[in-house]
Amino acid sequence: MTWIGHIKLWAYHLLSTPTEFHNIRYFKFGIPLALAIKCSPPSAGSEVDALRFLNNCGLRLPVPRFVDTFVIDGKTYTIMSRLPGDLLREKHVSMSSEELNTVIDDLFGVMLSAGGRGMPSLVTFAGMLEGPFNDVLDCYVFLAAHLVFSRVELTEQYSKTCESLSADEIVYFHADLRSHNILVKDDRLSGIID
Numbered sequence: 001m002t003w004i005g006h007i008k009l010w011a012y013h014l015l016s017t018p019t020e021f022h023n024i025r026y027f028k029f030g031i032p033l034a035l036a037i038k039c040s041p042p043s044a045g046s047e048v049d050a051l052r053f054l055n056n057c058g059l060r061l062p063v064p065r066f067v068d069t070f071v072i073d074g075k076t077y078t079i080m081s082r083l084p085g086d087l088l089r090e091k092h093v094s095m096s097s098e099e100l101n102t103v104i105d106d107l108f109g110v111m112l113s114a115g116g117r118g119m120p121s122l123v124t125f126a127g128m129l130e131g132p133f134n135d136v137l138d139c140y141v142f143l144a145a146h147l148v149f150s151r152v153e154l155t156e157q158y159s160k161t162c163e164s165l166s167a168d169e170i171v172y173f174h175a176d177l178r179s180h181n182i183l184v185k186d187d188r189l190s191g192i193i194d
Contacts (some may be wrong), residue, residue, distance in 0.1 A: 005070040012037050026082060033068060034082035039075050047194070048078055059113055062183075062191045073113065081129040083191030084185030092179060099187040106189035142160060 016025035016037055025037040040047065051066040064080035071077070092100060133139040141151045155162045183191035 002072060005077075008068070008070055009072055012077070012079065034084075036064070036080055036082040038080065040074065040077045048076070049166065051078075051080060061110060061113070062189060064191070064193060073179065083183050083193065085107045085185035085190035088181055088184050089179035091184050095184075095187060102187060103182070103184055103189050107177075107192075110189065110192065112115040137162060137166050140165055 013025070015027055016035075017028045018025055024039075027035045027037075048066060048069045049066060054061055054063045055066055062083065063085055066078070066080055068077060068079040088103065095103075133142065137151065143152055144154065159193075177192070181192060181194045182189065183193060
């Protein structure tokens with residue numbers, strides 16, 4: 001079904017224009033939807049899974065809406081809504097400390113509201129697709145597989161640490177939350193991307 005992906009790519013390219021970012025295109029011709037096309041390596045499937053999850057978790061989060069995805073020649077193309085605003089990385093130099101603190105407070109509020117909502121069905125760790133995990137300890141067992149071979153062995157050797165880890169709540173978080181993935185508009189948080 002690669003030909004369907006090629007037709008989609010041709011149509012999306014016809015309806016979009018390049019941006020200053022080599023892997024992003026914005027739609028043109030007055031199309032009423034503000035959409036973006038992102039081209040990523042194949043592991044970006046986890047970004048699609050994360051967007052689907054966040055779009056359907058029941059919260060109104062400032063993240064792009066997932067529209068479509070397809071893979072051609074080892075590249076993942078994702079069509080998503082384009083959020084308003086400018087990158088905090090570029091905007092922060094013209095913002096006052098008070099305005100920056102407002103954006104940080106907004107961001108903190110979003111992160112608190114998203115916490116405790118579980119994890120997407122698939123999670124990527126070091127290029128490997130794994131999950132979901134039954135609990136936090138299972139996740140740590142997977143991450144520490146090169147050190148420990150089983151949950152029993154981990155709990156025997158590090159019982160106190162495992163008690164603390166088991167008390168952790170499973171939450172979804174943005175692993176690359178920095179100024180080039182935060183959008184601001186009118187000195188407020190307007191989006192979290194990538």
